[in-house]
Amino acid sequence: MSGLENIGVKIINPLTPQTDGVSGNADAILHELVALLETYIDSGENSAIDLHSLPLTPTDYELLRATLAEGEVHANINAVGNTEVRETLYPGVWWLTYYNVEGDIVADLLEVIDVPEILKAPAEDIRDGLVRLRDLLTQME
Amino acid sequence: MDLLQFARGPALTWAFAIFVFGMSWRLLGILLLKRRPDYSEPRHATSWPGAIKLIITRSWPRREFRPRTVFGLSVGYIFHFGLVIVVFGFAPHIMFFRSLTGLDWPNLPNAVIYISGAITIAALIIVLGRRLTNPVMRLLSNFDDYFSWFVTITPVVTGMLAVAHLGARYETLLAVHILSIALLLVWFPFGKLMHSALIFISRGTTGALFERKGASI
Amino acid sequence: MNEPDTLGASLTRTGISRRSFLKFCTAMASLMALPPSAAYAMADALQRTQRQSVIWLSFQECTGCVESLTRSFDPTLEQMIFEMISLDYQHTLQAASGTAAESAREQAMKASYGKYLLIVDGSIPTKDGGVYSTVAGISNYDMLVETAKGAAAIVSVGTCSSYGGIPHANPNPTGAVAVTDIIKDKPVMNVPGCPPIPSVIAGVLAYFVTYGKLPELDHLNRPKVFFADTIHDRCYRRPFYDQGKFAKTFDDEGARNGWCLYELGCKGPTTYNACATIKWNGGVSFPIESGHGCLGCSEPNFWDKGSFYQPLPTPLADNAPVIAAATLGGIAVGTVAAVVSRKHQADIGTKEGK
Ligand code: SF4
Ligand code: SF4
Numbered sequence: 001m002s003g004l005e006n007i008g009v010k011i012i013n014p015l016t017p018q019t020d021g022v023s024g025n026a027d028a029i030l031h032e033l034v035a036l037l038e039t040y041i042d043s044g045e046n047s048a049i050d051l052h053s054l055p056l057t058p059t060d061y062e063l064l065r066a067t068l069a070e071g072e073v074h075a076n077i078n079a080v081g082n083t084e085v086r087e088t089l090y091p092g093v094w095w096l097t098y099y100n101v102e103g104d105i106v107a108d109l110l111e112v113i114d115v116p117e118i119l120k121a122p123a124e125d126i127r128d129g130l131v132r133l134r135d136l137l138t139q140m141e
Numbered sequence: 142m143d144l145l146q147f148a149r150g151p152a153l154t155w156a157f158a159i160f161v162f163g164m165s166w167r168l169l170g171i172l173l174l175k176r177r178p179d180y181s182e183p184r185h186a187t188s189w190p191g192a193i194k195l196i197i198t199r200s201w202p203r204r205e206f207r208p209r210t211v212f213g214l215s216v217g218y219i220f221h222f223g224l225v226i227v228v229f230g231f232a233p234h235i236m237f238f239r240s241l242t243g244l245d246w247p248n249l250p251n252a253v254i255y256i257s258g259a260i261t262i263a264a265l266i267i268v269l270g271r272r273l274t275n276p277v278m279r280l281l282s283n284f285d286d287y288f289s290w291f292v293t294i295t296p297v298v299t300g301m302l303a304v305a306h307l308g309a310r311y312e313t314l315l316a317v318h319i320l321s322i323a324l325l326l327v328w329f330p331f332g333k334l335m336h337s338a339l340i341f342i343s344r345g346t347t348g349a350l351f352e353r354k355g356a357s358i
Numbered sequence: 359m360n361e362p363d364t365l366g367a368s369l370t371r372t373g374i375s376r377r378s379f380l381k382f383c384t385a386m387a388s389l390m391a392l393p394p395s396a397a398y399a400m401a402d403a404l405q406r407t408q409r410q411s412v413i414w415l416s417f418q419e420c421t422g423c424v425e426s427l428t429r430s431f432d433p434t435l436e437q438m439i440f441e442m443i444s445l446d447y448q449h450t451l452q453a454a455s456g457t458a459a460e461s462a463r464e465q466a467m468k469a470s471y472g473k474y475l476l477i478v479d480g481s482i483p484t485k486d487g488g489v490y491s492t493v494a495g496i497s498n499y500d501m502l503v504e505t506a507k508g509a510a511a512i513v514s515v516g517t518c519s520s521y522g523g524i525p526h527a528n529p530n531p532t533g534a535v536a537v538t539d540i541i542k543d544k545p546v547m548n549v550p551g552c553p554p555i556p557s558v559i560a561g562v563l564a565y566f567v568t569y570g571k572l573p574e575l576d577h578l579n580r581p582k583v584f585f586a587d588t589i590h591d592r593c594y595r596r597p598f599y600d601q602g603k604f605a606k607t608f609d610d611e612g613a614r615n616g617w618c619l620y621e622l623g624c625k626g627p628t629t630y631n632a633c634a635t636i637k638w639n640g641g642v643s644f645p646i647e648s649g650h651g652c653l654g655c656s657e658p659n660f661w662d663k664g665s666f667y668q669p670l671p672t673p674l675a676d677n678a679p680v681i682a683a684a685t686l687g688g689i690a691v692g693t694v695a696a697v698v699s700r701k702h703q704a705d706i707g708t709k710e711g712k
Contacts, residue, residue: 047394050388052388080382080435080438098384104640104641104642106385106388106435106641108388109394111394118380118381122380124366124376143658143659145663146663146674149664149673153673153675154673157684158680158681162688164688169695170696172696173693173700174699175704233669233670236669236672237672240672240673241673251601251602311590311628315627315671
């Protein structure tokens with residue numbers, strides 16, 4: 001009726017990268033991961049890399065995905081939208097992708113740590129949960 | 142009001158006013174002058190073919206002087222053509238003219254504009270260098286020459302900086318560019334830049350006179 | 359009325375999990391380009407400390423800025439900012455009204471004098487003693503001056519409180535001014551935009567709540583993280599601009615091919631905002647992506663910079679009458695000059711003749 005669908009629209013992504021599409025940043029990240037892992041082993045200090053803070057081309061992303069690949073753990077956290085926690089092929093290196101309710105990525109991080117903080121149940125929440133469970137049982141009695 | 146608003150607003154309005162005022166004043170003041178009475182018998186019935194002929198022939202170096210003038214002349218031609226390409230071929234400039242006149246024409250690719258702009262700047266610098274180093278030219282030059290050169294090159298330089306987003310924020314660069322054009326417009330009718338209009342009038346008049354007298358052109 | 363009101367307590371009350379909160383902190387840290395470790399620090403510190411008291415004053419405004427922050431899809435991460443603060447006065451959102459509402463403001467001021475954060479949306483009318491906008495019989499001007507005295511810092515949310523905005527537009531009948539025109543002795547951060555992007559508002563507030571100070575500001579008091587680049591700097595249509603490929607109407611071939619909207623009046627090159635990167639409606643798109651040029655809504659005087667559809671390099675005024683008048687003037691002067699010269703020529707002629 002509106003005729004909108006008759007208007008031809010070409011979607012163009014003019015940000016097509018150069019010939020091989022690699023900016024070199026993926027490589028830099030991988031090298032940084034090595035350094036961060038060394039620090040973790042030496043001093044137990046955890047760290048993270050914010051993937052949004054670096055300009056990455058789609059090919060850079062692919063390269064990172066392919067190199068780091070999938071490890072043994074894959075978890076989804078359902079809290080104000082999904083959060084995907086994936087262990088990579090290299091234990092201690094985790095890929096965390098935070099989505100909002102609409103499914104857009106709000107943060108994308110690589111963490112170097114034994115277990116990502118967000119997977120652990122926070123002490124306060126455990127305490128709150130205990131209170132709730134107790135309440136429930138008293139109500140049932 | 143920020144600088145860009147000032148440049149696009151009052152600065153341009155005043156510059157336009159002064160420009161058209163000065164142009165019509167000077168052109169009319171010259172065109173309405175009394176012609177000398179010519180007592181000789183006219184050799185040709187019409188004199189305008191001579192006018193056109195002279196405008197064309199004088200735009201080309203005479204054979205006798207060619208070795209001496211060819212360099213200066215070619216550099217001169219280069220920057221004049223460069224200016225035309227940049228002024229009338231660049232899309233934002235066409236938007237400017239369209240908003241003033243309603244006329245529209247296709248723009249040239251930006252790459253062509255950038256190259257022409259760079260060549261124009263280089264040619265203009267060479268021209269200044271020649272003026273400063275050649276003792277005769279130096280003697281002949283006055284403030285008008287240097288200032289006219291200055292108001293011609295600044296819009297090109299500021300324009301190039303604006304497209305490249307170089308040196309300052311875009312709004313500042315654009316404002317400075319527009320202000321430099323305002324300065325050019327204000328100076329135009331009163332300095333040697335007026336040659337762009339007068340050159341054809343003076344050559345035409347001379348040509349017409351020659352034709353009438355039967356002098357070879 | 360406030361017992362030690364920590365964020366942790368508030369989270370428990372509202373049933374928001376710590377994980378959600380940590381996620382919020384991570385998203386904010388990433389948005390503000392803070393190191394990832396800042397998220398944990400943020401989450402950790404905020405759980406324990408008392409919630410930041412905030413007084414939010416709305417002056418000559420359309421409530422669009424509050425809407426931008428509160429009415430985005432529900433529930434959003436941005437809205438979690440309300441968990442981090444204790445919003446002690448906001449006359450659109452609070453339940454109390456009339457005298458109770460005003461006393462809430464006075465109480466909050468007394469309770470954390472010198473420590474509360476003051477948020478302002480809307481411009482302040484100054485003409486005729488400021489009568490054009492009053493709350494509870496107090497003029498906006500007086501309320502701002504009084505409330506600013508005890509504020510640790512002030513955040514102007516939206517173009518109106520940052521620069522005067524639409525009320526300030528010519529002829530500015532109410533004499534509307536920005537917060538910074540009145541308050542000179544307090545740190546003021548401007549978060550312009552009509553309205554500002556919700557995550558930008560949330561991000562800078564989260565920063566203040568976490569670090570107890572304003573983020574780094576530019577010469578117009580804007581947070582540098584969000585306002586360092588123009589829309590044009592980050593615009594995905596930029597390659598077309600660089601090639602000189604412009605859409606000439608909203609439905610021509612160029613528009614369909616997604617060419618640059620400069621010729622259709624896009625103000626992206628002179629507008630500092632984060633639309634091109636953070637985008638709107640939870641990252642769906644931003645105006646240029648929808649085929650319309652940027653209006654420059656986050657710039658001072660954006661309403662008085664000519665038509666939204668007028669290309670940037672064109673003159674603002676209608677110069678035709680001036681040009682016509684100047685031409686006539688030039689013709690007149692030129693004619694007089696010619697007459698004088700002709701007389702002179704005639705004089706010389708007769709002299710020569712003699
Ligand atoms: S659409 Fe606007 S912001 Fe984007 S490149 Fe063109 S002028 Fe710049
Ligand atoms: S694109 Fe421009 S006009 Fe639109 S919201 Fe962003 S700054 Fe405002």
